[in-house]
Amino acid sequence: MSEVHKDYAGAKFGMWLFLFTELLLFGGLFILYGVYLHRYPEEFVKAGGELNVVFGAVNTLVLLTSSLAVAMSITALQKGNRRLTLVLLAVTIASALIFLVNKYFEWSAKIHHGLYPDSPHLKELAPGESVFFGLYYVTTGLHGLHVVIGGALLAWVFVQVRSGRVHAEDFVALENSGLYWHLVDLIWIFIFPLYYLIL
C-alpha cells in the first residue's frame, strides 16, 4: 500500500525525528565535554593545543562543500537534470572519502605520538588531559562512523538515481539522505570549535 501512495511529508517528518535522535546521541558526549571542561579547564587547554587546527579546518571546508553539493544535487534532480545530480552526488561522496583520509592521517599522527586511549604516555599525563583525549577519540570516532554511514547512504542513492528509480517526481530518498548528510556536517560544525578552536 505504501508503494502505491507515497506520503512525502510523512517520510520527511520521520527523517527529522530520526535526526533529532542522532543529535541527542551526540548530546550525551557534548554533556560530558561540558562537565569535564568545567572540571579541568587548564588541562583541556593544554591537551587541546596538541590538536592540529589545519586538519580540522580542511575537514570543515570539505564538509561544508559537500553539504552544498548535496543540496544542489536535490535541486538538480527536481529540475530533471540527472547528469548534474550524479556529478554533484559524486562530489559529495568524494568529499566524504577525503574527510576520512584526512581523519586517518590526523589520528595516525596522534597515535604515533603515543596519544591514544590506554596508552602509556597518556597515563603519565594529568587526568584531565587523559579524559580530553578519551572524549576526542570517542566523539570524532562516532562522527567518523556517521561519515561512513552517510557516504554509504549517498552511494546507494547514487545508484538509485542512475538506474532511474529515484527521479524528478520521486526524490524523497535523495532528500532524506541529503538531510542526513547535513546533520553529519552540522555535528562537525560543533565539534570543530569545541576541540580545535576555543582551547
Add this chain to the structure above:
Amino acid sequence: MAETHLQATAPDRGFLTPREDYSGLFSWIFSTDHKRIGLLYFWSIVTFFLTGVTLGLLIRLELFLPGKTIVEAQTYNAMFTLHGVIMIFLFIIPGIPAAFGNLVLPIQIGAKDVAFPRLNLLSWWLYAIGAAMALGSLFSGGGAPDTGWTFYVPFSVQTTTNVSLAAFAVFILGFSSILTGLNFITTIHRMRAPGMSWGRLPLFIWSLYATAWVQVLATPILGITLALVLVERLLGTGLFDPTRGGDPIMFQHLFWIYSHPAVYIMVLPGMGVISDIIPVFARKPAFGYKAIAVSSIAIAAAGSLVWGHHMFTSGMSDMAVLVFSLLTFVVAIPSAVKVFNWVATLYKGSISLDPPLLFALSFILLFAIGGLTGLVLGAPATDVHVHDTHFVVGHFHYTMFGGTGMAFFAAMHYWLPKIYGRMYNKRIATIAWGLIFVGFNVLYLSMKVVGMQGMPRRYYDYIPEFTRLNQLATVGSWILGIGVFLMFFNLIRGTFRGQPVGDNPWGGATLEWTTSSPPPTENFEVDPVVTHGPYDFKAAGIL
C-alpha cells in the same frame, strides 16, 4: 446490536489467512502487515516474559533460606542480571507499545497500516537480534553478565563476564524502540481517518503518542551511555574512570536521563490500555477525556526531569537533591489525575466484571501502592534509609509488574479475542487473575517489609532474622507463578479453540470494534469515516 455480541459461525480468518507471497514462517517474519508484526512481537515478548518469570522464581527459591539454597553466588548474580535485562528491555519496554500498539494503533485511528511498514518490520528484526544477543551473552565470552540490568560502572568495566555483548544487545534494542516510536508519531500525525480529530483519538493512542516521544527523545542517551561502556571496556578511554579524570557519577547521570523516562515508556501505554478498558466495562464515556489525554503528555514531560532521584545517595549537591525531589513529587500529580478520572468513570457505571476489567482494577490498586511507596523514595530523608534495599525492589515491582504487567494482561484479555476472533474461558481467566493478585501481594509486600527492616537488594545471603519474610515472599512467588502459567494456558487454548466471538464482544465504541474479528489485511472493508468520539457509546449504537 444483539447479533454482533456473539456469533455461532467460525470467524473469517482475516489477516491470519495464509499468504501467497511467502509460505509458513516466512509469511510472518517478512510481513509488513502491522498486525502480523504485532503478533510477532506479542509472542516473542510473551516467551521472554515467561523466561524472565522462571528466572524470578529461581531467584526467590535461592532466597528461601539464608546461605546457599540452590545455586552459587556468581550464578545468582547472573540470574538477577538476566532477569532484569529480560524483563526491562525485552518485556516491559516493548511490551505494550510494540505488541499492542502495533496490533491496534492503525485500526484505532482508521489507517490501513503504520506510516513506515518496512521500518516496522526492521524494528522487529532488531528486537529479535538484540534479544538473541542478550540471551547469547549468557553462554558466551566470560560467562553471564553479573552487573545488574543497570550496568553501573566501575564494576561493569572491570568484570570479566560478558557485559560487552549484553550492553551491545541493549543498544540494538534501543534502536528498535526508537524506530517504533518514530513510526508511531508519524502514523498518528499523518494517517488518521477522516473525522479522527485529535479530540477523538482513543486515550490509548494519546498514551502511545506521549510514549513515542519519550522513546525518541530519551533512548539515544542510553545508546551513547552503553556505547561508552563498550568503548571503555574495549579501548580503555577512561571517561568514567577517576584515575584518568573520568567520573563514574556521570555514567549514572547519563544512564538515568534515559532510564527514568523509560519508566514512563513502560507505564504510559499501560495507563492508555486502562483508559480504554474502563469506559467499555463501566458502559460510560471516559470521565475527563481531555485531562487524561493531557496528563499523558504531562507525565512524559515531567518524568524526563526526575532522573536525579536515583542518585540521592551517590553524592549530589543539596540543592540538586531538593530540586529532583520536588520534580519527583510533581510527577505524582498527572498520575493521580488519571487515577481519579478512572475511578470517576467507574462511579455509577453499569459495571461488567469481565477479565479485562479485573486486571484493569488491579492495575489501579497496585500501581497506586507502587506510586505511593515511590514517594517514600522520592523524599531524600526516607530514601537514604531504604535506598538499595528490598523496599525498592518491592516498589518497582508494584509499579512495573503491578502497573505495566497488569495492563499487559488486561490488554491481552481485551484485544486477543479481536485479533484471533475467539474467546478464552472467562471462568479460568478469573481464577488465574485471583491467583496472580494474591500471589503478587504476598510476594512484593513481604519484600517491602523485609526491605524496611534493612535487607539490601541484590544480596545473595541474609541474616536469619529475615528468613520468615523471605519464605513468605517465595511462597507468594509460587502462587503468582501458578496464576501466570494458568492464565497463559487459558489464553493460548482460547486463541486456538475458543468460542468464536463477533466483531464487538465487549461493546466498545472505538474503531477496532467496527471491523471484523480477526480484521482483514487492510483493516477495513470500507475506509472508515469517524463521526463520534471513542467513548460515545450512544452515537456508536451500543447503548
